[in-house]
Amino acid sequence: xxxxxxxxxxxxxxxxxxxxxxxxxxxxxxxxxxxxxxxxxxxxxxxxxxxxxxxxxxxxxxxxxxxxxxxxxxxxxxxxxxxxxxxxxxxxxxxxxxxxxxxxxxxxxxxxxxxxxxxxxxxxxxxxxxxxxxxxxxxxxxxxxxxxxxxxxxxxxxxxxxxxxxxxxxxxxxxxxxxxxxxxxxxxxxxxxxxxxxxxxxxxxxxxxxxxxxxxxxxxxxxxxxxxxxxxxxxxxxxxxxxxxxxxxxxxxxxxxxxxxxxxxxxxxxxxxxxxxxxxxxxxxxxxxxxxxxxxxxxxxxxxxxxxxxxxxxxxxxxxxxxxxxxxxxxxxxxxxxxxxxxxxxxxxxxxxxxxxxxxxxxxxxxxxxxxxxxxxxxxxxxxxxxxxxxxxxxxxxxxxxxxxxxxxxxxxxxxxxxxxxxxxxxxxxxxxxxxxxxxxxxx
Amino acid sequence: xxxxxxxxxxxxxxxxxxxxxxxxxxxxxxxxxxxxxxxxxxxxxxxxxxxxxxxxxxxxxxxxxxxxxxxxxxxxxxxxxxxxxxxxxxxxxxxxxxxxxxxxxxxxxxxxxxxxxxxxxxxxxxxxxxxxxxxxxxxxxxxxxxxxxxxxxxxxxxxxxxxxxxxxxxxxxxxxxxxxxxxxxxxxxxxxxxxxxxxxxxxxxxxxxxxxxxxxxxxxxxxxxxxxxxxxxxxxxxxxxxxxxxxxxxxxxxxxxxxxxxxxxxxxxxxxxxxxxxxxxxxxxxxxxxxxxxxxxxxxxxxxxxxxxxxxxxxxxxxxxxxxxxxxxxxxxxxxxxxxxxxxxxxxxxxxxxxxxxx
Numbered sequence: 001x002x003x004x005x006x007x008x009x010x011x012x013x014x015x016x017x018x019x020x021x022x023x024x025x026x027x028x029x030x031x032x033x034x035x036x037x038x039x040x041x042x043x044x045x046x047x048x049x050x051x052x053x054x055x056x057x058x059x060x061x062x063x064x065x066x067x068x069x070x071x072x073x074x075x076x077x078x079x080x081x082x083x084x085x086x087x088x089x090x091x092x093x094x095x096x097x098x099x100x101x102x103x104x105x106x107x108x109x110x111x112x113x114x115x116x117x118x119x120x121x122x123x124x125x126x127x128x129x130x131x132x133x134x135x136x137x138x139x140x141x142x143x144x145x146x147x148x149x150x151x152x153x154x155x156x157x158x159x160x161x162x163x164x165x166x167x168x169x170x171x172x173x174x175x176x177x178x179x180x181x182x183x184x185x186x187x188x189x190x191x192x193x194x195x196x197x198x199x200x201x202x203x204x205x206x207x208x209x210x211x212x213x214x215x216x217x218x219x220x221x222x223x224x225x226x227x228x229x230x231x232x233x234x235x236x237x238x239x240x241x242x243x244x245x246x247x248x249x250x251x252x253x254x255x256x257x258x259x260x261x262x263x264x265x266x267x268x269x270x271x272x273x274x275x276x277x278x279x280x281x282x283x284x285x286x287x288x289x290x291x292x293x294x295x296x297x298x299x300x301x302x303x304x305x306x307x308x309x310x311x312x313x314x315x316x317x318x319x320x321x322x323x324x325x326x327x328x329x330x331x332x333x334x335x336x337x338x339x340x341x342x343x344x345x346x347x348x349x350x351x352x353x354x355x356x357x358x359x360x361x362x363x364x365x366x367x368x369x370x371x372x373x374x375x376x377x378x379x380x381x382x383x384x385x386x387x388x389x390x391x392x393x394x395x396x397x398x399x400x401x402x403x404x405x406x407x408x409x410x411x412x413x414x415x416x417x418x419x420x421x422x423x424x425x426x427x428x429x430x431x432x433x434x435x436x437x438x439x440x441x442x443x444x
Numbered sequence: 445x446x447x448x449x450x451x452x453x454x455x456x457x458x459x460x461x462x463x464x465x466x467x468x469x470x471x472x473x474x475x476x477x478x479x480x481x482x483x484x485x486x487x488x489x490x491x492x493x494x495x496x497x498x499x500x501x502x503x504x505x506x507x508x509x510x511x512x513x514x515x516x517x518x519x520x521x522x523x524x525x526x527x528x529x530x531x532x533x534x535x536x537x538x539x540x541x542x543x544x545x546x547x548x549x550x551x552x553x554x555x556x557x558x559x560x561x562x563x564x565x566x567x568x569x570x571x572x573x574x575x576x577x578x579x580x581x582x583x584x585x586x587x588x589x590x591x592x593x594x595x596x597x598x599x600x601x602x603x604x605x606x607x608x609x610x611x612x613x614x615x616x617x618x619x620x621x622x623x624x625x626x627x628x629x630x631x632x633x634x635x636x637x638x639x640x641x642x643x644x645x646x647x648x649x650x651x652x653x654x655x656x657x658x659x660x661x662x663x664x665x666x667x668x669x670x671x672x673x674x675x676x677x678x679x680x681x682x683x684x685x686x687x688x689x690x691x692x693x694x695x696x697x698x699x700x701x702x703x704x705x706x707x708x709x710x711x712x713x714x715x716x717x718x719x720x721x722x723x724x725x726x727x728x729x730x731x732x733x734x735x736x737x738x739x740x741x742x743x744x745x746x747x748x749x750x751x752x753x754x755x756x757x758x759x760x761x762x763x764x765x766x767x768x769x770x771x772x773x774x775x776x777x778x779x780x781x782x783x784x785x786x787x788x789x790x791x792x793x794x795x796x797x798x799x800x801x802x803x
Contacts, residue, residue, distance in 0.1 A: 017679065019465060174463070245794065257795030312453070327456040334461040342453045354462065362456070363464035368527070371469060372573060373738040374681060377745075382794040385743060388786065391572070408793045413461035420469040427459050 013174065013237045017378035019418050021174050021238045025333070025354070029177035029292045029300025034185060036304040037317050039088045039114045043308035047072045047108045048100060049348040050144040051151045052080030054107060063092045068122030068285040071110055073142070082152045083142045085285035087306035089116035101330060101344045102337055112308070121283030134200050134281070141280030142348075146289055147241075147270030148173075148331050150349040153277065156269065159262040162201045166250050166261075167194055169210040169271035170234050172241030173332035176352045178290040179271050180212065181302045186275060187220040191227050193278030197269055204228070207250050208271075211236045238334065239381030242410045243268035257408055272351070286348060295355035297324055305346050311353060312342035326358040334413040368421035376415035376425060382408050386415035386425040393432030406432045472678055473530030479674045480537045480733065487662030491545050495659045499540030501549050505556035506536035513565055525565060535559050538579045538733055541660030541725075542772070551586060558582035574739040576779045580730075580772040587769060618764045623705040626716055629656070647712075650719035660733070661725020668723075671732030680736040683745060687752025688731040689722055695760045696721040726771040727759065734772070740779040747785035754778050 011027070012020035048054035055072035065071055065086040073083025093111045100107040126137050139154035147168060171179040182190060198206050207230045214221070214233070224231055232250045234240055244255045246268055253264040261268050276286050288306040298318045305314060312322040322342040330336045330347075333354050346353075356362075376386040385404055392400035406429065415425040431442060488496045510532040514524045526532060539556045563578030616625040629646045636643050637653045644653060651664045660667060675682045696717035704713060722728060735741065735755055742751050755771075755778045762770025 021465075022463070248794070254798045255795060256798055257793070259795075322453045325455065327458060327462075329460065329462045332460070333463050336460055336462075338457050338460075338462070339455060340457050341455055356462065362458060362462075364458070366527075368469050369568070370573065371738045372741075372743060373472075373679070374743050375679060377743060378679065383791050384793045385790065388743060404790065405793045405796065408795055417461050417463065418465050418467075420467055420472050422464065422468065424459055426461075 013172070014235075015237050015239060015379050015414060016381060017375070019375070019379045019414075021334075021414075021417070023174045025175040025294045025300060026171075026173075026177045026292075027300075029175075029294060029302060030180055032177075032181070032300055032302045034178075034181060034290055034302045034304045037306075037309060037314055039117050039306050040309050040313035041114055042093070042310075043087050043090070043112045043114060043306065044098075044310060044343070044345040045071065045084060045087065045110045045112060045308040046098075046100060046345070046347060047084050047110065048103075049084060049150060049307065050080075050082045051149065052082060053078045055081055055084045057095055057108065057110060059092045059095075059110065061092055061094055065090060065092060065112060066122060067116070067119055068283075068287055070122075070140070070142075070285070071112075080152055080155060082144050082154075083140065083285075084110075085122070085142050085287050086110075086112055087287040087308045088112055088114040089118065090114045099340070101339050101347065102349065104337075122285055123280075123283035125283045126281045131200050131202070134196060137280050138200075138277055141276075141284065142286040143273065143276045143280050144286070144348050145270055146272035146276060146348065146351065148335070148349055148351050150347075153269070153273055156262075156267055157197060157200045159201065159267055161265060162203050162262060162267050163205055163265040164251060164267070165194075165198050165201055165203050165206045166232075166243075166246060166266055166268045167197075167206065167208045167229075167271050167274060168241070168243060168246055168268050169208060169212075170241045170246065171211070171271075172238045173334060173352065174238060175294050175333045175354050176292045177300065178292045178302050178351060180217065181292075182272060182275055182290055183210075183212075183217045183220040187217070187223050189278040190220070190271060190275045191223045191229070192281075193274030193276070194229060195227060196277050196281060197274060201267060206230065207232050209234050209246055209250050239412055239414060242381070242412065244410070245381055257405065289346075289348065289350070291346065291350055291352050293318070293353045293355070295320065295325065296357060296360065297355070305350075307348055307350075308345045310343055310345050311339060314346070314353070315342070315355070320355075324357060325355040326360075327356050327362070329354045329356075334417065335411060364416070364422045364424050367423055370421055370423055373420060375418045375420065379414045379418045381412060381414065382410055384408055386429060389432050390423070390425050390428040393428045393435060396435050398435055401432045401436050406436055409433070470528045470530045473528075473534050475678055476674065476733075477530065477533050477537055479670050479678075480534070480541065482670050483660055483662075483667055483729070484537065484541060486666040487541065487659045490653050490662035491655050491659060494545055495662065497549065498543050498545070498547070498552050498659055499537065501552045502540035502543070502556040503533065503536040505553050506532045506539070506560045509557060509560040509565075513561070525568060532560060532564070535564060535578060539582075541658065541729060542579055542583060542734065543659055544657060544769070545655070545659055551590075555579070555582045555586050558585065574737075575782065577734055577737045577740045577775055580734055580775040580779070584773045584776050587772070616766055618766055619699075620703045620705075622699070622703060622720075623708055623713070623716065626720065647716045647719040650723040654723075654725070658725025658729060660729035661723070664723035664725075664728055667725075667728045667732065671728070674732065675736070680732070681738065681741055681748050682736075683748035684735050684741060684752040684755075685731050687749045688735055688756045689728070691753045691756035692722045692727055692731075692760065693718055695756065699760075699764075721760065721763065724768070726769055730771050730775065731755075735775055735778075740782060742782050742785035744786065744788075744790050746789040746791065750789070751778055751782070751785055754781065 056074045057072045059071045067089045069086050070083045071086050090112045093113050095110050097106040098109045143153040144150040209232045211234050240249050247261045247266050293301045297320050315322050327338050329338050331351050389404050409429045517524045543552050559578045559582040563581050567574050626646050654661050700713040700717040758774035759771040
């Protein structure tokens, strides 16, 4: 068994105001080596797996597809479009609409019948190449940010005037451990990817931001030093995972409201994205990723899963039954949505799956009256006033919402997490943002 | 619905986050109650069974109101306002600890009833939150009503026995005659701590053994320690405590320097002033357990400091004029400023502390 990080790391993350976030799920997963989950008989590949327009399908029912072959995404589509690839060799059975697991809106899905699970890179490895060729390969391989937001990587790498590249290995979500596992198990590929990113951006000032302590990932740290990549040890907390706050933490530069890190000359990429970039250069399309699955029944598991694999298939593979669980959260347990049923597949953005049994009471079921304790504004990492915003959102008071800077909410969920009255403030804040933008306001 | 979805097992769909820190309102109230019980225990040690009866009377009254209203709400098919007796018990304990020892029990019952029924249930039902501190407002109303009665010389005897406010405090000159007043207090305080046999002055009594005044002030030092633990552990609005007690300390020092007494050294005057202005129950207990009541106090951080400073200044002005129980009226006045304080001095969020240069 490959050596894991030291066991003396903290039991909790510490947030503003001294509030603690329990990281026992992470702790239980951190020593589990990656297990590859074989593809399901039927794979369901959503054509919208990134921020930006849905990729146009390039296949039709009955077409044969190969592992890693592009099945959607036309060259002439918007710059933000990212192609989608087949995770298996097989036949397209159907293309249809289905509610998207994240947006809830209808999205197109390509159903592929798996005929062969063998993996063989679809593209030729890319040798020494120009920045543009590297960038084109990143896009062609369908690489998007794997930290959860799934922003097109080629767009971020196209930024000009970048002085700093920050690799976000903070993995601040309390239920995820897959990034640290990747650092332990695939250090060389990750560092190759980081270097390629630096090359494309034209910067040698690269900082690897991690919450791990010195010596927890020795091989990886040795390679970082050898590659002249700085290590920034970030204090162990949840909120600094946000890229805007990470820039402040690492560079002591504040990204102005409404702007993004490139505005202060920085680009932030997730560490798993660096691995995807490296694999893209080897000819691998982004059709699989590492994720952490946690449930009381299975414990913490780090899995290597192909996009399009239905969640029920993963559960069965682990010896659990989909009926063992009452709700399943995608990605972060602080920010991720739940899936409505077991048929939903893993997407590029799925960094984790957390399955809760019916005996694990949903904490926000019984909402109490607000007592104005101020816990929410104490813990808020961007220093806004969630309770005041909630009141303004309820009244539809746009002037007040603007005064209180509703636009700066990063949706981290900490305000709800600490609320002693179990009030879910984030949906109210989203409604407030909709009021300000003049969008339709959802009912709660 | 698609075939796959029809076949698939449905899951519960909920918004994130999917976990909670684990500390809820009821637990918060229970812990507050337990911490205040330590203060109550200390006060009963100092003040005796009369203090215990006040506390029990206050707790009993709020529980009667709570159970009656809850039963009525259930009978009417309405969701009970309180799903546990935690918050009512805390209110009852505060009433008990905020009463002067000599107050008639009937006054304690009236204050506890008003606190629970009028300022917790009715205020909570008709307003979007509680704008006024229930205990402070109830006590202020009773105090002012009795003050009116006192001026008309009705029930004079009962008032002399001590209710919420002591007309005899008016005779003291709290400015130049402060040292004399403390001397007068010597008679109301013990000079030796029972069991230990330690001799103490009126000044020291304010810190350690104070059998006069608010029940919650029996052992000032215990209130200070337990209050500090509560602020840290339960994350009360600490800025209010710090600014109230800090301002009172500064004002006490200033007063000691301005109104000196030739027979007493400046250091002793300062100690005496701090003992009285900071360690009286109406200040110390109030600062920790009443002024931090979350609903009626501001949320922005700087506004909490302003609230505490305002509370201390008003209280000090009342004290200088011989109105020694005036801190609760000061608190009600400051509660009224909370909606305004909520709107001013909002801290700048991340992203607004730098100038965004237009490209």
